[in-house]
Amino acid sequence: MRKVLLCALICGAALLPLAPVHAEEDAAARAQRWAELRQAIFGNRPVQDGRNVLSLQAPYRAEDAALVPVSITLKQPMAVKGLYLVIDNNPSPLAAHFSFGPDADAHEIALRVRVNDYTDVHAVAEMRNGTLYSVADFVKAAGGCSAPSGQSEAEALQGLGEMKLRVLGAYAPGKPLQVKLLIRHPDFNGMQMNQVTRLVTPARFIDSTEVSYNGTKVFHLETGISLSSDPAITFGFVPKAVGQLEVVAHDTDQSAFRHDFDIPGPNS
Amino acid sequence: MQGLGARLLLLSLVVAASISATAAGAKHVPEPSGYWQGPIHGPVPATIAGGTVLDTVTLAHLLAGGGVVLLDVAEAPHRPVGLPAGELWLPPPHRDIPGSVWIPDVGRGAISPHFAAWFRTRLAALTDGNREKRIVVYCHPSCWMSWNAAKRAINDGYRAVFWYPGGVEDWETAGHPTAAAKPEEPDAR
Numbered sequence: 001m002r003k004v005l006l007c008a009l010i011c012g013a014a015l016l017p018l019a020p021v022h023a024e025e026d027a028a029a030r031a032q033r034w035a036e037l038r039q040a041i042f043g044n045r046p047v048q049d050g051r052n053v054l055s056l057q058a059p060y061r062a063e064d065a066a067l068v069p070v071s072i073t074l075k076q077p078m079a080v081k082g083l084y085l086v087i088d089n090n091p092s093p094l095a096a097h098f099s100f101g102p103d104a105d106a107h108e109i110a111l112r113v114r115v116n117d118y119t120d121v122h123a124v125a126e127m128r129n130g131t132l133y134s135v136a137d138f139v140k141a142a143g144g145c146s147a148p149s150g151q152s153e154a155e156a157l158q159g160l161g162e163m164k165l166r167v168l169g170a171y172a173p174g175k176p177l178q179v180k181l182l183i184r185h186p187d188f189n190g191m192q193m194n195q196v197t198r199l200v201t202p203a204r205f206i207d208s209t210e211v212s213y214n215g216t217k218v219f220h221l222e223t224g225i226s227l228s229s230d231p232a233i234t235f236g237f238v239p240k241a242v243g244q245l246e247v248v249a250h251d252t253d254q255s256a257f258r259h260d261f262d263i264p265g266p267n268s
Numbered sequence: 269m270q271g272l273g274a275r276l277l278l279l280s281l282v283v284a285a286s287i288s289a290t291a292a293g294a295k296h297v298p299e300p301s302g303y304w305q306g307p308i309h310g311p312v313p314a315t316i317a318g319g320t321v322l323d324t325v326t327l328a329h330l331l332a333g334g335g336v337v338l339l340d341v342a343e344a345p346h347r348p349v350g351l352p353a354g355e356l357w358l359p360p361p362h363r364d365i366p367g368s369v370w371i372p373d374v375g376r377g378a379i380s381p382h383f384a385a386w387f388r389t390r391l392a393a394l395t396d397g398n399r400e401k402r403i404v405v406y407c408h409p410s411c412w413m414s415w416n417a418a419k420r421a422i423n424d425g426y427r428a429v430f431w432y433p434g435g436v437e438d439w440e441t442a443g444h445p446t447a448a449a450k451p452e453e454p455d456a457r
Binding site for chain 2: 026029033036037040041088089091092093094117118142143146147188189190191193200202203204207224225252
């Protein structure tokens with residue numbers, strides 16, 4: 001029996017990943033990458049540990065690297081001026097930057113992003129006093145940036161800029177209301193090969209979205225090529241009365257898309 | 269107590285082995301007759317005719333023995349056409365297995381005759397013209413780039429071509445070190 005145990009111990013040890021040996025090295029490389037990105041995005045502004053300010057939810061292992069759901073919870077939404085989402089190991093890492101207006105309720109924001117490689121994802125909250133707080137999560141996925149859209153360019157551009165709004169709660173005047181905005185757009189990132197022509201489709205994507213309610217700003221959103229195609233943005237706002245949610249999106253091809261949604265909608 | 273410990277260990281080993289077997293046998297992908305012309309990222313075959321498929325443990329043994337040409341063919345990032353000037357473009361440094369030669373894009377389905385000729389010359393230099401020299405080709409998991417590049421070496425007459433489909437991610441996950449790499453490419457494609 002002693003022999004069996006010895007063998008099991010040796011075999012077990014051989015199968016155990018050696019990860020701890022290189023874990024520190026790995027952590028150092030990730031920290032170095034974040035330091036580089038922090039400098040590129042925020043310059044010399046200090047960024048503090050944000051675990052008491054916000055939290056980030058992302059799948060540890062993503063099913064589809066081109067559609068990785070990420071959600072951010074802000075504990076003091078009214079004190080937050082802006083929110084950045086950074087996919088560290090993507091070549092164009094800044095996925096989204098929200099600037100919230102007076103009618104926003106930023107307690108929960110959700111987006112879908114492309115992930116090119118195993119990566120840290122950072123969410124950074126900018127408070128109204130200018131302080132920056134960050135949290136990070138690790139996502140295992142690869143190839144999301146060059147994944148083809150699975151359809152021809154013409155098909156991908158059909159219905160360009162069409163929008164839908166799903167109201168996720170019950171409307172009550174003066175109470176926060178959570179909604180999900182869907183915008184039809186292939187968001188070509190310039191790295192996807194067209195399977196028919198064998199050529200890389202040039203980048204064309206939604207780079208800004210302005211949302212307001214009855215003329216008051218909810219948020220302005222700047223997005224990059226790390227955002228998934230057909231943007232799906234979940235956010236909250238505070239409708240003080242019945243009215244209209246106005247959405248204007250622009251893409252890098254100088255196209256503008258506008259849609260007004262009645263609140264409460266026909267289904268709420 | 270010792271017996272119980274041993275049995276538990278054995279049980280966990282058997283469970284671990286059966287889990288990895290299930291994951292590996294998920295989907296059968298046949299080898300294409302020529303070079304794969306479809307999407308670079310996607311399910312790959314379990315085999316490569318004329319070459320040998322390596323797992324991480326075998327690769328580590330092979331490298332420990334020395335005398336191996338290690339070829340990383342992962343793609344290199346290029347700033348996309350159409351990306352506005354103000355958009356942040358800052359690809360992370362590419363890391364691969366220490367001792368690798370990194371030749372991006374040589375595993376694309378179709379490459380120019382110029383690039384193909386350059387690759388043949390480069391391979392001949394790396395192997396000192398020895399067709400028996402061991403060549404290991406890899407990129408990322410579920411990436412055809414390494415399959416195609418290994419096939420090019422096989423078609424060029426190399427008789428000890430190894431394909432490591434786990435790529436740099438599997439290597440790293442197993443706890444092995446990686447190093448920052450610089451790409452090698454011809455002056456023109």
